[in-house]
Amino acid sequence: MAVATGPCPNCGSSIEFRAGSSLSLVCKYCKHVVVRTDRDMRNLGRVADVAFSDAALAPGDRGTFRGRSFSIEGRLVLQHPAGGTWEEYYAIFDGRNNAWISEAQGFWQVVTAANIAAPPLSSMQTQMQVPLGQHGIFVVGEKNEGTFLSGEGELPFAAAPGTRRLFVDLSAAGGGWASIDYGDGTTAPQVYVGVQTSFAEFQVQQRGGDRPAAKIATQSIKCGNCGAPLPVLSPGTERAACVHCNAISDVKLQQVVARQGQAREKPSIELGRKGVLPIADARGVVNAEWTVLGYVERSTGAPMSDEWFGWQEYLLYNVQHGYRWLVFDEGNFLLITPLSAGDVDASRAPLFVRRNNIHYRQRNAQQARVDFVLGEFYWKVEVGEVVWAEDYEHGREILSSEKNANEISWSHGVIIPTQVVVQAFGYQPKVSSYGEAPPAFSGFSGGGSTKTSPGLVIAVVAIVLLVFMMAACGSCLEGGGSGSSSSGGVRGIGGSSSGGFGGK
Ligand SMILES: [Zn+2]
Numbered sequence: 481m482a483v484a485t486g487p488c489p490n491c492g493s494s495i496e497f498r499a500g501s502s503l504s505l506v507c508k509y510c511k512h513v514v515v516r517t518d519r520d521m522r523n524l525g526r527v528a529d530v531a532f533s534d535a536a537l538a539p540g541d542r543g544t545f546r547g548r549s550f551s552i553e554g555r556l557v558l559q560h561p562a563g564g565t566w567e568e569y570y571a572i573f574d575g576r577n578n579a580w581i582s583e584a585q586g587f588w589q590v591v592t593a594a595n596i597a598a599p600p601l602s603s604m605q606t607q608m609q610v611p612l613g614q615h616g617i618f619v620v621g622e623k624n625e626g627t628f629l630s631g632e633g634e635l636p637f638a639a640a641p642g643t644r645r646l647f648v649d650l651s652a653a654g655g656g657w658a659s660i661d662y663g664d665g666t667t668a669p670q671v672y673v674g675v676q677t678s679f680a681e682f683q684v685q686q687r688g689g690d691r692p693a694a695k696i697a698t699q700s701i702k703c704g705n706c707g708a709p710l711p712v713l714s715p716g717t718e719r720a721a722c723v724h725c726n727a728i729s730d731v732k733l734q735q736v737v738a739r740q741g742q743a744r745e746k747p748s749i750e751l752g753r754k755g756v757l758p759i760a761d762a763r764g765v766v767n768a769e770w771t772v773l774g775y776v777e778r779s780t781g782a783p784m785s786d787e788w789f790g791w792q793e794y795l796l797y798n799v800q801h802g803y804r805w806l807v808f809d810e811g812n813f814l815l816i817t818p819l820s821a822g823d824v825d826a827s828r829a830p831l832f833v834r835r836n837n838i839h840y841r842q843r844n845a846q847q848a849r850v851d852f853v854l855g856e857f858y859w860k861v862e863v864g865e866v867v868w869a870e871d872y873e874h875g876r877e878i879l880s881s882e883k884n885a886n887e888i889s890w891s892h893g894v895i896i897p898t899q900v901v902v903q904a905f906g907y908q909p910k911v912s913s914y915g916e917a918p919p920a921f922s923g924f925s926g927g928g929s930t931k932t933s934p935g936l937v938i939a940v941v942a943i944v945l946l947v948f949m950m951a952a953c954g955s956c957l958e959g960g961g962s963g964s965s966s967s968g969g970v971r972g973i974g975g976s977s978s979g980g981f982g983g984k
C-alpha cells in the first residue's frame with residue numbers, strides 16, 4: 481500500500497512511496513533521487529552508476545532477525561575517504577522502527593534508532609569509551625565521513641547524491657555495535673544501537689527486487705600491464721597485484737595503478753589455494769574452508785639498518801566469515817582474527833590491554849610498512865603505506881592494533897603449529913639462508929618431517945591441537961609461549977566502515 485504516489489519530476493514515470501518513514505527514493509527508471517514534501521516531489525539529482533557489490537539482501541526482502549520482523553526498503557552505496565565503498569540497507573523492524581543493516585569484510589551489523597543524546601563530534605576520538613544509556617559502554621572504532629554515491633529503493637533522508645555525512649562507529653564487548661550519524665555536522669546527531677552478527681541470522685522469507693549479481697566477483701580480469709589473467713576471488717576486492725609482472729591494478733577501474741619491484745621472498749603458500757583450518761579462531765570459527773587471496777611483505781625500521789625487521793602475511797577469505805590473516809614471523813605462523821574496538825579494554829595502554837579478563841603486555845609499538853604485495857586485497861593497498869602498529873602478548877596469543885588518524889582496528893593472533901599450515905595450504909618450509917629450516921612451533925617434534933605417513937601426521941596434529949586448544953582456553957598461559965611476534969596486517973583500515981548514514 482503506497483503512502484504517496486506521483487510522477488517522477490525528472491522522467492515522469494509513476495512512482496510510489498511504500499514506507500511512511502521514507503523521505504526519498506531512487507527512481508528505478510531514471511536513477512534520480514526524488515524527495516517527497518507535503519506538496520510535491522522534487523528531484524535531487526542522479527545517483528552514480530555503481531554496481532552493487534553484494535546481493536545478499538535487496539529492497540523488497542522480508543524476513544526475521546532474532547525473532548523480529550524486518551523489511552528492506554532501500555540500499556545505498558557510500559564512498560569512504562580512503563577510496564573504498566560500502567553498502568547499507570535501510571530496513572524497518574516490526575513495521576515501525578528505522579534500522580540500518582550493513583556489511584563490512586564479512587561482518588554484519590544491525591542498528592536501530594535509539595533516543596540517546598550523543599557527545600559532540602569534536603570530543604570523539606578512536607578508542608574512547610562512550611556510555612550509551614542503558615546499552616552500556618561502547619568504544620569508538622572509527623570517526624570518519626561517507627559520501628552518498630548511489631542507491632536504490634526508498635531512503636529515510638532527503639540528501640542529494642554527493643552529500644557527505646559524518647559518523648562515528650562504536651562497538652562493545654560481546655557483539656554490541658553502535659553508530660552515530662552527525663549528518664553534515666550542523667544537525668542534531670542520531671544514535672543507532674544494535675549488534676554485530678553474521679548473515680546466517682537473517683531469515684529471508686520473501687525475496688524482493690533485483691539482485692544484481694556482483695559484476696566482478698569470482699571472475700578474473702586481465703592484468704593491464706602484461707595481459708595475464710588476474711583472478712578476483714572475493715567480491716570485496718579493491719586491488720589485485722599480478723603474480724607475473726607484480727603490477728597492481730584497481731579492480732573496479734580495471735587499470736594498473738602502480739608498479740613495484742621484486743619480492744624479498746617467493747610466497748611459500750600458493751595464492752588461490754583453499755584449505756580447512758581445524759583450529760578455532762578468536763570468533764569461534766573452526767573447520768571453515770579458506771581461500772588464500774593475497775601475500776604481503778611488511779617490515780619495520782629503516783631498510784639496511786639494525787632496526788629493520790620483516791615478516792610475511794597471507795590474506796585468507798571465506799564468504800561467510802570474511803577475512804583472516806596468516807602471519808609468518810620468526811619461524812612461526814599466527815592465525816589472526818579481526819576484533820572490534822569494543823572487544824579490547826585499552827584504558828591502561830600502553831602498560832597493558834585486556835580481553836576477556838586476560839591481560840596482555842605490550843611487546844612493541846612501531847610503524848609497519850607494506851613493502852610488496854601479490855594477489856588481491858579488500859582495501860586500496862599501496863606499497864609504502866604505513867600504519868602505527870602495537871602488539872600486546874600473553875603466552876602464545878597476541879592482541880594487535882593498527883591505527884591511522886580516523887580508525888583503529890584490533891585483531892587477535894595465536895601461534896598455530898606449522899604442520900597445520902602444511903596440511904591446510906601445502907606450505908613448504910624452506911631452507912633459510914643459514915642452511916636449516918626455520919624452527920617449527922616449539923614443543924612440536926614432528927614439524928617439517930616429510931617422511932612421516934600422512935595418517936600419523938594427522939594423529940600427531942590432532943593431539944597437538946587438543947593440547948594446544950586446552951592451553952589456549954584459559955588464563956593459565958603465562959610464560960607458556962615461545963615468544964610471539966611483531967605481527968602486522970593492514971587489517972580493516974580504510975574503506976571498511978559500516979553504519980552511520982542514518983539520516984533523519
Ligand atoms: Zn524518474
Ligand SMILES: [Zn+2]
Binds near residue numbers: 703705708722724
Ligand atoms: Zn601482469
